[in-house]
Amino acid sequence: MSLPLAVVGVSHETAPVEIREQVAYGVDEARSALLALRSELAADEAVLLSTCNRTEAYIFPATRERTRGVLLRLFRERIGGIDGDPAPYAFEKWGADAAGHLLSVTAGLDAMVTGEAEIQGQVRDALELARSVPATPSLAGPVLNRLFQTALAAGGQVRSETRIGEGTASVASVAVELAGKIFGSLHGKRILVLGAGMTGELILTALAREGVQSVAVANRTYDRAVHLARKHHGQAVPFERISNILATVDIVLSSTAAPHPVLTRAILTESFTEPRRRPLLVIDIAIPRDVDPAVGDEPGVFLYNVDDLRSIVEEHVQLREEAIPEARSVLAEHRRTFLAWHASREVVPVIRAMRERATRIKESELGRLFARLAGLAPEERALVEEFARRFQNKLLHAPTVRLKKGMAEGSGPELVEVVRFLYEMGDEAARSGGGSRPVPRGADGDAAGSLRDGSVQKQPDADGHGSAPAGTENLNRSAPR
Template sequence: MSSGLLVLGASHKTAPLALRERLALPEGRAAAILGELVSVPAIQEAVALSTCNRTELYLLASDTVAAESAALGVLARQAAIGPTELSNALYSLRDRDAVRHLFAVAAGLDSMVVGEAEIQGQVRRAHELATVEGASGPVTNRLFRDAIAAGKRVRSETTIGRRRVSVPSVAVELAAATLGDLSSRRVLVIGAGEGGELTARALRAQGVHTVFVANRRYDRAIGLARRFGGQAVRFDQLPAELVSADIVVSSTGSPHLIVGREELELVMNERDWRPLVIIDIAVPRDFDPEVRALRAITLFDMDDLQREVARNLRLREAERRQAATIVEQETERFCAWLTELDVLPTIAALRRRADALVAAVLAENEGRWESLSVRDRQRVEAMARALAKRLLHDPTAVLRRSAGSEDGYRLAHAVRELFQLDRSAGGASASDRENAADAPAAKVERLPRRAQRGARKSVR
């Protein structure tokens, strides 16, 4: 039987969109699944992370084989698919690999778009839900806090998230590079398609307030304008709106050009050749490419935007190595903390046992020291405690050095047996149960499940 951390999940790398949709866990469903998971005897703690590109279960288990089987069953029921069929789309990672994976996810290194920032908030919300539902515990709490910290470190120490990699965001970035501050600019959106809407949304996020929408179907123009607090205009008003606009976003489904060079030259004359940025994301194009030759016109079409996206992606990829180094450092830090937990409960219990024995011996001999002064009694007690501390120094040092290894487990078990640290009824002393909140109980303590849960709640 093996124990430790486990992640079981599917992502855009292993499962098609249709399956990811079936595995998705809205908050209410995620809460129910967390409750189901921690009711399994082999699972002590659980966190469920669900986004459009992944569904993952992070588990602390006393038996990772049994835990994986149970978690597979939970996901199979969620997706209404047979466990055997589902298993082909899942990945399973343990211990250090599980830690490294979560840290890479939080840093945006495992995302469909490398370096995207939204995943950090999703990781945080997943942990918050598990905490509210009482499914997380000391180990997963520390794991997810450290994952979020690792993601922040990657974003602050590299430029992996600073390059725009979506067409709308790149379009806005290029417009800002041409015109400067966009907050006072007037935007005209031609067409009510998805591309135009996404670009208008990105412009609004940059502070643009004035948005006009022109579309051949006026009712659709009204609908899109309302979503951005803008104003709809009829398609035959397009020339007048071009005179007033600073930025034009065009995304119609027209099979032909809707604005030619000669028409736009007339518009530019009327606007006294004020700068105009045109973002033509229509395919086929809406604006004649020859308008680039006109003074004060800056035209970006899909080829321009996609070249910039590809360039930014290359720059993000170049930062991946440094980001991966940070993830590895943070993984090592967490694993060092985790491995010490194998022996810390035993060390703490050993010290408490020594303190208790010193106190008991002093109490037993209280009647024999009637002639001692208070100061002498304090000296005797200090000497007794110093002897106990020195006696335990070497065993404690050996246990710490062996943390995380098979020898560490055997030594901890031998110490507990030799000093009878688990001699109370039920297999664990009260002091051990208090200390269980500081360690994955399944690895060393073998506590009764009720004691494990109580310890976790006391920590939170």
């Protein structure tokens, strides 16, 4: 059965950051864009997912040329400089592939770092944003709502049942994980920062987010140390005094530009005027190294240099990539469930029309019967009415169940035609409304059609996969990365 769903957007796979940052939408901008999409596309439902790695619009129901055209125009309006044309950087997916794409994105399989978890929250936020737009009916209508909920559930299952999210995949997060494996909670832990470089600050920020509180910064340029210390509510210390502080800290983070080691085993042991009971984590991300490797031989001292951290990152990425096939199989099951649900919705108007017709016949016949049996007592009339109601329900139960099952299994269109023929329905089913909107035929010949005149023409599905051609199309196959 057709699924007139489209996703058009740009992602880290199709566009460089210079493009992505221009088509990224803030919350208020996204609300306006969603309203524009509804008015220009006559779309019932629309959700805009905008993150630093992707901006994607999900439209339902969607028509091929018009959806692509409007979205590209919206993107074009945001792109200044370069060549102003978003087409080379955009991608589009249709029908079941569009649904599968969202599932894949939400599970972190399409992320820049495989298995990245932040996307789940961003997908949830995108759905909430669509719900919050003051529009009637809601832009997060039944189909997209169901699709996004399915994606979130699938993403959660993938994370809990596979190793896709195992380990951390950046140097900063590995540093945090290491600290967590040594100290448990980082709340209240003390850190000494040697050097005030950019990467060091990134790691410091990540550690501070986890609760590292007391920060001492030592830098050859004292002003820079003061600046960084202030930023993290710490204190700057002269480089010459670091041995006085070493005994009191839990973590040392070193990233100076010094050409020789600034922390040796001798300095470390001299600083421990009293027996040291707790461990010390030393992270050396400087090139050349700031910390003498012999420091790592000291009992209770855990020394990691930048290569150690990168090697851990690579191991984690490898582990995550090994989990991709398992994750895809989980997602395929959720995609099947969603498509079956959608297909069963398509049959609702037919079932409703069938029941309405039966009810009309029942009431007409009961009217005639009661006219001939005028002497029936109220209790007897009620019994006859109950009999007719039960008879009707039982007669329609099996066809209703078989229709829904047939839709889910892919034989729905034929079954619908048979029911229409048997019950002499004609367009009655379409007129009865309910369920999802019937799939119109587009002007470009796609099974997905235009809704521009508001007409509803039921079209049999040509390929059984979707009204629009399935698959992904990058609008320019040589799009730069």
